[in-house]
Structures are given as C-alpha cells and as structure tokens.
Amino acid sequence: MKKWLALLVLVPLLTACPKQGASxxxxxxxxxxxxxxxxxxxxxxxxxxxxxxxxxxxxxxxxxxxxxxxxxxxxxxxxxxxxxxxxxxxxxxxxxxxxxxxxxxxxxxxxxxxxxxxxxxxxxxxxGTTGLVYREDLVKGPVDSWAVLFDPAKSVGSFLLLTEMREQMGAALRYLGESVNTTDPAVLERVKGLLIDAKRRSQGFAGGTDAVQQVLGGNAAVAVAYSGDAFRAMEENEKVKYVIPAEGGTxxxxxxxxxxxxxxxxxxxxxxxxxxxxxxxxxxxxxxxxxxxxxxxxxxxxxxxxxxxYPPAEVQQKLEFLADLGPDLDAFNAVWAEVKAR
Missing domain, CATH: 3.40.190.10 (Periplasmic binding protein-like II)
Structure with a gap:
C-alpha cells in the first residue's frame, strides 16, 4: 500500500457513473x-x-x-x-x-x-515494506522498535499511527512477538488495548502519504510508513530516516x-x-x-x-506478508472499529 510523488495527475472522485467510451x-x-x-x-x-x-x-x-x-x-x-x-x-x-x-x-x-x-x-x-519513518533531529532516543509507539517509557517524541487496519494491527502484533496474521482472540484483545492506548498518546491516524509528509515537515517525529514514501522524503531531507523495527514488519x-x-x-x-x-x-x-x-x-x-x-536478506527474514484471512477478518474489523471509536 503506498505512496508519494509530486508529479501526479489527480482527478476528483466521481460521484456518479459517467458515460465511458472505448477510448x-x-x-x-x-x-x-x-x-x-x-x-x-x-x-x-x-x-x-x-x-x-x-x-x-x-x-x-x-x-x-x-x-x-x-x-x-x-x-x-x-x-x-x-x-x-x-x-x-x-x-x-x-x-x-x-x-x-x-x-x-x-x-x-x-x-x-x-x-x-x-x-x-x-x-x-x-x-515494499512497512516500518517507521522519523526525523533524527526530533526524536529523543533510538528508533529501532515498535516500542516507540506502544511503550510509553520508550516514546521518543510525537507520532502518527497508520489508517490502514491490517498494517497498523500488524505492527502491534509484531511488537507482541506474534505473526501479523494471528487471529487468536486473546492476542487480539491485547492488540486492542495497545492501540487504544497508543491512539490516546498519538497525534492520531494518517494515510501513508500524509504521515510521511507530516514527519518531513516536522509536525511529527515518528510515523508508521511505507518504504517508498520514506525513500522520497529522505531524498528531500537527510534528517529523515526509515527503519524496519527489530521485531520485524510486513x-x-x-x-x-x-x-x-x-x-x-x-x-x-x-x-x-x-x-x-x-x-x-x-x-x-x-x-x-x-x-x-x-x-x-x-x-x-x-x-x-x-x-x-531492496532490503538485505537479513532484514527480509524478519518480514511477513499479510494473509487473506477470509471470515477471520471479522475479528480484526471488530477490534479496529472499537479502536477507532475510542
């Protein structure tokens, strides 16, 4: 999911189905x-x-x-x-x-x-991959773990969470040492608690593009981000960095x-x-x-x-693909709905 580029033609979302020709x-x-x-x-x-x-x-x-x-x-x-x-x-x-x-x-x-x-x-x-983007001049400590989001004692500064459910819940699951595809109810209950607390302490949720732009502009110190967005921001400002946390990512x-x-x-x-x-x-x-x-x-x-x-092999070994959960997705949706409502 994911994605930053200055030279893009954007067209407003359509509100009705227009007549479309073969061309x-x-x-x-x-x-x-x-x-x-x-x-x-x-x-x-x-x-x-x-x-x-x-x-x-x-x-x-x-x-x-x-x-x-x-x-x-x-x-x-x-x-x-x-x-x-x-x-x-x-x-x-x-x-x-x-x-x-x-x-x-x-x-x-x-x-x-x-x-x-x-x-x-x-x-x-x-x-691509999903990890953490940060401004090294704004953080107050190392950014090498999902703990910067989920452990108040290891917070390094203001942060943004990601709007994409599976990715943001996956980050919490990896922090707990679980697979990003875990559907165990007890584990998901712990994820819910982590995310509700992180949301309370965060600057809220943002899409991948916006999150990186907020970090690039200095409005947040850390954000959950996609690799390509981070790469482009790093080209604009050498103080912007990207890392796959020690626990792994997607x-x-x-x-x-x-x-x-x-x-x-x-x-x-x-x-x-x-x-x-x-x-x-x-x-x-x-x-x-x-x-x-x-x-x-x-x-x-x-x-x-x-x-x-193109991360090296030792980093790729810590990465997981998000699986199609079928009917088990309902359990994720329920957790996410409660997190967004709190």
Missing part, C-alpha cells in the same frame, strides 16, 4: 502511486485517455466499490491480502492471461504469489485487478501488459520509489542498491 480507461489507485510519464506514455501509444481516481484507506475503497463504484472503473490497484476477498465477492475478474503476454516478465516469486496462486485474479504492480505487494463490471476491460488488459514492459516497470519504480516485480527492469532502476527499497 477511456478509468483506474482506481492508491494516492500518489503512478508517475505522470507512465500514464502519458500509455495515452500516447493507445490514443486514449486515462482517468485516475485515488484513495488512502482500503476500507473506504472497498466500501466505494460495493456502493456501485465497481461499475465506474476498469482497473483497481489493491493490497495483496484483499485480492481473495474481492475475488470471492465477484468484484474482480478471473484474468484472461492470453491478453497479458508480458506476464512472462514477472519474477517467479511474483508470478505465483501465495495470496493469489498462479496470478489467477491479479498481477503484482509494486512491492513486506507487501500491491496488485492490478480488472473489475468484473469494467466498462472497458480490453483496455485494462492492455494497460496491465504495458506496465509489465521492463522499460515501463523501471519508469514506475524510479518515479515512486518501490520495488519492481520485473527482474529485467532492475538494471534501469536508479535505487536498485538502496536497502530502503
């Missing part, structure tokens, strides 16, 4: 998560118009799709753990892979992801999926295929600072040796 592609994506030159390149090649709407909260995105938004868009970019949920509800298509020949460009680990075996319903777009992917009620599915397939071209994949990663799933793009990626984007 228009509508994409629903995370905020600040696709470079302008990539969009323009597709528009010029295909002689079409790309309309991009954005979101910061996956729960709000799901609600919009369920309220009729699934007829407005052709393509959605979503977190890995949501693919199964959308597939079971029939919101996204089972892909016709004959229309995506560039699937062959995906690295093996991304061609057959655990959350969507054999890429049946989705295609990996980008990957490694995630965001994936492209075609909506079942897409007004222009054929164009959506063409766009997916376009994004898998090595040159285009490199443009995406260079523009937004996340990891590419296309190995042939790596030689063209400026930050291919940067550990924030």
């Amino acid at each position: 228009e592609l509508r994409v629903y994506n995370w905020s600040d998560y696709m470079p302008e030159e990539v969009i323009k390149g597709f528009e010029e090649r295909e002689k079409v118009k790309v309309v991009l709407d954005t979101y910061d909260d996956p729960e709000a995105m799901i609600s919009k799709l369920e309220a009729g938004g699934d007829t407005e868009y052709d393509l959605v970019i979503v977190s890995d753990y949501l693919i199964g949920q959308l597939a079971r509800k029939g919101t996204i298509l089972e892909l016709d892979k004959s229309k995506i020949p560039n699937l062959a460009n995906l690295g093996p680990e991304f061609a057959n992801p655990a959350f969507d075996p054999e890429s049946k319903h989705s295609v990996v777009y980008q990957w 490694r995630w992917t965001d994936s492209l999926a075609v909506l079942s009620k897409s007004p222009n599915a054929e164009l959506a397939y063409k766009f997916i295929n376009y994004l898998l071209e090595p040159e285009v994949a490199a443009q995406v990663s260079n523009g937004i600072g996340y990891g590419t799933p296309v190995p042939a793009a790596l030689p063209m990626i400026e930050a291919k040796d940067n550990p924030v984007i």
Whole structure:
C-alpha cells in the first residue's frame, strides 16, 4: 500500500457513473502511486485517455466499490491480502492471461504469489515494506522498535499511527512477538488495548502519504510508513530516516485487478501488459520509489542498491506478508472499529 510523488495527475472522485467510451480507461489507485510519464506514455501509444481516481484507506475503497463504484472503473490497484476477498465477492475478474503476454516478465516469486496462486485474479504492480519513518533531529532516543509507539517509557517524541487496519494491527502484533496474521482472540484483545492506548498518546491516524509528509515537515517525529514514501522524503531531507523495527514488519505487494463490471476491460488488459514492459516497470519504480516485480527492469532502476527499497536478506527474514484471512477478518474489523471509536 503506498505512496508519494509530486508529479501526479489527480482527478476528483466521481460521484456518479459517467458515460465511458472505448477510448477511456478509468483506474482506481492508491494516492500518489503512478508517475505522470507512465500514464502519458500509455495515452500516447493507445490514443486514449486515462482517468485516475485515488484513495488512502482500503476500507473506504472497498466500501466505494460495493456502493456501485465497481461499475465506474476498469482497473483497481489493491493490497495483496484483499485480492481473495474481492475475488470471492465477484468484484474482480478471473484474468484472461492470453491478453497479458508480458506476464512472462514477472519474477517467479511474483508470478505465483501465495495470496493469489498462479496470478489467477491479479498481477503484482509494486512491492515494499512497512516500518517507521522519523526525523533524527526530533526524536529523543533510538528508533529501532515498535516500542516507540506502544511503550510509553520508550516514546521518543510525537507520532502518527497508520489508517490502514491490517498494517497498523500488524505492527502491534509484531511488537507482541506474534505473526501479523494471528487471529487468536486473546492476542487480539491485547492488540486492542495497545492501540487504544497508543491512539490516546498519538497525534492520531494518517494515510501513508500524509504521515510521511507530516514527519518531513516536522509536525511529527515518528510515523508508521511505507518504504517508498520514506525513500522520497529522505531524498528531500537527510534528517529523515526509515527503519524496519527489530521485531520485524510486513513486506507487501500491491496488485492490478480488472473489475468484473469494467466498462472497458480490453483496455485494462492492455494497460496491465504495458506496465509489465521492463522499460515501463523501471519508469514506475524510479518515479515512486518501490520495488519492481520485473527482474529485467532492475538494471534501469536508479535505487536498485538502496536497502530502503531492496532490503538485505537479513532484514527480509524478519518480514511477513499479510494473509487473506477470509471470515477471520471479522475479528480484526471488530477490534479496529472499537479502536477507532475510542
């Protein structure tokens, strides 16, 4: 989930389903998560118009799709753990892979992801990690543990929590030494207590982009953040740092999926295929600072040796993917609802 970029065309969210022609592609994506030159390149090649709407909260995105938004868009970019949920509800298509020949460009680990075996319903777009971003000139101690959020005695300054439920609850679970996919009721009860207390002491919740901007601007000392957002902020201010806490964190992917009620599915397939071209994949990663799933793009990626984007093996060993919890997700939703209400 995840995402900062100055050069992005933002289009206000649609309030009604407009008439859409064969020459228009509508994409629903995370905020600040696709470079302008990539969009323009597709528009010029295909002689079409790309309309991009954005979101910061996956729960709000799901609600919009369920309220009729699934007829407005052709393509959605979503977190890995949501693919199964959308597939079971029939919101996204089972892909016709004959229309995506560039699937062959995906690295093996991304061609057959655990959350969507054999890429049946989705295609990996980008990957990254979730950790802590901070201003080293504003913190009062080391930032190397989730304890800076959850242990008042180890607080190092003002902090922001993340609006994304699974990621923020995952941070609390890792602090407790548990898997980010734990559904044990007793453990989740402890998570609820940690988050309610952290919320009380924090500056509140923020989306990934906003959280990093708040740290960059000095309005918060620490925030839960996505790696690419942090990477871009670090380029602006050398005092901004990013760390995967000692307890570990999440490694995630965001994936492209075609909506079942897409007004222009054929164009959506063409766009997916376009994004898998090595040159285009490199443009995406260079523009937004996340990891590419296309190995042939790596030689063209400026930050291919940067550990924030491509962490070393010893760090990756501490990372987990967020699993599709199926009906067990209700337990997370209940905890989160109570945390947000308190």
